[in-house]
Amino acid sequence: MNVVVCVKQIPDPAGTMKLDQSSHNLVREGKLILDESDSYGVEMGLQLAEQAGGGEVTLVSMAPNSETSGLRTALAMGAARAILVSDPGLAGTDALGTAKVLAAAIKRAEPDLILTATESTDGYTGTIPAQIAELLGMPSVTFSKKVTISGDNVTVERQTEEGYEEVEVPLPAVLSVTAGVVEPRYPSFKGIMAAKGKPVDELKVTDLGIDGSAVGASGARQEVTAVTPAEARKAGEIVTDDGDGFQQIISYLERIKVI
Amino acid sequence: MDFDLSEPEQELAALCRDFAQREIAPVAAAAWEENRCPTEILEKMGKLGLLGLLVPPEWGGIGMTTVGFVAAMEALGVADQSVASAWQAHSTIGSLPLLLFGTDEQKERWLRPLAEGTALGAFGLTEPDAGSDARGIATRAVCRDGGWVVNGRKAFISNAGTDMSFGVTLLARTGEDDRGAPQYGSFVVERGTDGFTMGPKMKGIGWHGLDTRELYFDDVWVPDDHLVGDPDLGLGQFLKTLEVGRISIAALSISLTQAVLDLALGYAKERRQFGRAIADFQAIQFKLADIATELEAARWLTYRAAALRDAQRPFMKEAAMAKLKASRTAMWAASEAVQIHGGIGYMLETPVARFFCDAKVLEIGEGTNEIQHLVIARALGC
Ligand SMILES: Cc1cc2nc3c(=O)[nH]c(=O)nc-3n(C[C@H](O)[C@H](O)[C@H](O)COP(=O)(O)OP(=O)(O)OC[C@H]3O[C@@H](n4cnc5c(N)ncnc54)[C@H](O)[C@@H]3O)c2cc1C
Ligand SMILES: Cc1cc2nc3c(=O)[nH]c(=O)nc-3n(C[C@H](O)[C@H](O)[C@H](O)COP(=O)(O)OP(=O)(O)OC[C@H]3O[C@@H](n4cnc5c(N)ncnc54)[C@H](O)[C@@H]3O)c2cc1C
Numbered sequence: 142m143n144v145v146v147c148v149k150q151i152p153d154p155a156g157t158m159k160l161d162q163s164s165h166n167l168v169r170e171g172k173l174i175l176d177e178s179d180s181y182g183v184e185m186g187l188q189l190a191e192q193a194g195g196g197e198v199t200l201v202s203m204a205p206n207s208e209t210s211g212l213r214t215a216l217a218m219g220a221a222r223a224i225l226v227s228d229p230g231l232a233g234t235d236a237l238g239t240a241k242v243l244a245a246a247i248k249r250a251e252p253d254l255i256l257t258a259t260e261s262t263d264g265y266t267g268t269i270p271a272q273i274a275e276l277l278g279m280p281s282v283t284f285s286k287k288v289t290i291s292g293d294n295v296t297v298e299r300q301t302e303e304g305y306e307e308v309e310v311p312l313p314a315v316l317s318v319t320a321g322v323v324e325p326r327y328p329s330f331k332g333i334m335a336a337k338g339k340p341v342d343e344l345k346v347t348d349l350g351i352d353g354s355a356v357g358a359s360g361a362r363q364e365v366t367a368v369t370p371a372e373a374r375k376a377g378e379i380v381t382d383d384g385d386g387f388q389q390i391i392s393y394l395e396r397i398k399v400i
Numbered sequence: 401m402d403f404d405l406s407e408p409e410q411e412l413a414a415l416c417r418d419f420a421q422r423e424i425a426p427v428a429a430a431a432w433e434e435n436r437c438p439t440e441i442l443e444k445m446g447k448l449g450l451l452g453l454l455v456p457p458e459w460g461g462i463g464m465t466t467v468g469f470v471a472a473m474e475a476l477g478v479a480d481q482s483v484a485s486a487w488q489a490h491s492t493i494g495s496l497p498l499l500l501f502g503t504d505e506q507k508e509r510w511l512r513p514l515a516e517g518t519a520l521g522a523f524g525l526t527e528p529d530a531g532s533d534a535r536g537i538a539t540r541a542v543c544r545d546g547g548w549v550v551n552g553r554k555a556f557i558s559n560a561g562t563d564m565s566f567g568v569t570l571l572a573r574t575g576e577d578d579r580g581a582p583q584y585g586s587f588v589v590e591r592g593t594d595g596f597t598m599g600p601k602m603k604g605i606g607w608h609g610l611d612t613r614e615l616y617f618d619d620v621w622v623p624d625d626h627l628v629g630d631p632d633l634g635l636g637q638f639l640k641t642l643e644v645g646r647i648s649i650a651a652l653s654i655s656l657t658q659a660v661l662d663l664a665l666g667y668a669k670e671r672r673q674f675g676r677a678i679a680d681f682q683a684i685q686f687k688l689a690d691i692a693t694e695l696e697a698a699r700w701l702t703y704r705a706a707a708l709r710d711a712q713r714p715f716m717k718e719a720a721m722a723k724l725k726a727s728r729t730a731m732w733a734a735s736e737a738v739q740i741h742g743g744i745g746y747m748l749e750t751p752v753a754r755f756f757c758d759a760k761v762l763e764i765g766e767g768t769n770e771i772q773h774l775v776i777a778r779a780l781g782c
Binding site: 328329330331334 | 408411412415419444447448449450462
């Protein structure tokens with residue numbers, strides 16, 4: 142069971158994020174870390190490979206400046222190797238361009254299964270998983286909660302608003318994994334030290350046989366035209382309990398559709 | 401002279417800092433209140449390789465340097481002293497006798513689970529009538545039926561009574577030499593062995609999360625393969641492991657001092673009296689500057705003792721000095737930090753009060769500070 146997990150390396154969300162004045166893109170200088178959303182995919186990939194009793198997890202990432210810090214974290218968790226696409230020509234790439242790059246890199250690993258998060262923490266368009274599946278001509282299942290491999294098929298419990306639905310598709314397939322459905326393991330000391338020696342293949346756009354004009358700013362069909370500051374958080378609503386407090390809580394939870 | 405940590409040491413310290421912040425700090429206050437050893441945290445540390453720090457990989461550990469051990473302790477101890485104290489007792493006196501003096505079979509049987517973090521280690525030396533005077537222990541082990549019969553009582557033994565404890569390695573008198581001087585051996589007594597019982601967890605001024613008890617041995621028979629090392633040289637063996645224990649208590653002390661410095665500095669900048677932050681008063685500034693300076697002095701004595709051990713050079717005197725200096729600094733600094741907090745610092749709800757309570761034992765455990773003075777004076781030639 143060879144699994145590819147797409148992992149995005151992002152600026153530390155605990156720090157302050159900056160947007161480029163002219164392009165409105167996120168400034169990705171300095172150290173990038175593993176997007177926490179992807180730690181669930183890594184954990185699930187490792188569990189599936191362990192359950193299958195063989196095979197390994199390969200990470201695929203596209204990031205600027207040959208960044209590997211986030212990859213090392215995922216390698217320390219137990220992934221075997223990584224493919225990193227880093228190329229100055231990728232500056233300004235949009236989501237579809239990113240999917241093209243990732244799809245080409247994934248092909249090289251010849252996986253049985255591809256996992257991604259449902260959306261990244263910094264870009265969160267949530268479009269990459271379906272785009273990769275389309276480009277690779279594979280089935281796409283989103284919001285996966287529980288994944289079971291049976292022979293040449295994979296059965297997925299898909300999170301829905303009401304509960305879950307069960308979907309079965311043939312392998313290889315692209316699944317996006319819902320955050321929080323598994324508990325990502327903490328990298329152990331041995332894992333951290335071993336990760337330093339694990340192979341990371343760094344590739345350029347030309348290594349992937351992709352036409353340079355299809356990616357980067359020139360290939361981008363998506364453009365950020367304007368950015369406005371997020372609305373300031375409103376003060377909470379205070380409800381006085383006149384004996385019907387629990388009723389009010391229940392109807393509030395129903396209104397926001399969590400129950 | 402190189403004051404920097406190596407790459408593995410830095411990685412270890414980062415791992416411990418991260419773990420301490422995420423997993424220990426949030427539950428430290430509750431564990432203290434509950435007066436219980438939080439073994440669920442120790443189990444998690446085991447999975448990360450942190451319970452086999454000083455044990456080489458061939459026996460399930462990570463074979464870290466003593467310097468790395470000190471750095472790890474600094475990272476863990478700022479979050480909580482109880483967990484750090486249980487961890488240090490396990491890592492040094494709880495594991496090292498088996499590593500240094502055990503046979504391969506004994507290491508496989510008892511050391512590996514300790515190093516891999518599935519069991520917690522304990523060492524029993526102290527008795528109701530023998531603490532500083534280790535030679536004065538009365539617990540006896542007598543050769544019988546291809547094994548040894550142990551009778552006696554141990555006091556203040558850490559890590560033997562938790563749900564993760566494997567038992568205890570203890571020191572007992574085995575006989576006398578030609579001149580009538582007592583001889584000592586170390587023995588493993590596993591949990592559940594007939595005749596081995598223990599008292600309730602004792603409640604100290606601090607270290608509420610550390611499980612410390614009295615242990616009772618009533619005609620406890622253990623087979624010959626439970627004898628660790630030489631049947632007559634057990635005392636010397638144990639004193640050797642105590643030397644590392646001293647570095648470990650020194651490291652715990654500097655972590656406490658760092659913790660109370662951070663707390664006092666933060667509070668001094670926040671608390672306003674007479675229309676300004678109390679950190680604006682020179683009297684408070686000087687206290688903080690003194691704590692920071694004494695901390696650095698204690699820190700580098702400790703790292704130097706650790707570096708000497710790693711270089712396989714003598715370090716007994718330096719370890720004693722580090723323990724003496726660092727524990728005194730911790731006790732004094734904790735008191736100053738409480739002073740800077742004023743009344744709120746006296747209340748057990750505040751972390752600084754907890755650290756204050758945790759400080760005293762550092763001057764007592766693993767050889768009292770009077771005994772450290774004796775060791776240093778002897779090394780000077782007195
Ligand atoms: C205008 C614009 C400019 C950009 N400029 C750059 C640039 O200069 N340099 C650059 O490197 N990127 C650039 N990007 C790409 C961008 O950083 C994202 O990788 C891409 O848009 C995916 O969008 P998202 O994060 O919303 O993905 P989502 O669809 O929200 O992501 C879902 C999941 O797909 C996977 N995934 C997404 N992106 C990656 C990735 N990069 N590597 C591995 N897995 C991934 C993860 O598992 C992720 O959780 C740019 C994007 C835009 C829109
Ligand atoms: C929380 C805690 C955990 C512990 N865990 C363990 C453990 O896991 N295993 C274990 O074996 N022990 C353990 N101990 C015991 C500890 O090591 C002893 O308490 C310590 O060595 C002191 O011995 P004592 O209490 O008998 O004091 P005593 O030896 O009776 O000392 C009393 C006082 O007399 C002083 N004194 C004694 N001799 C001299 C001298 N020659 N010159 C000058 N002054 C002297 C001492 O410094 C001290 O001030 C623990 C103790 C505590 C408090």
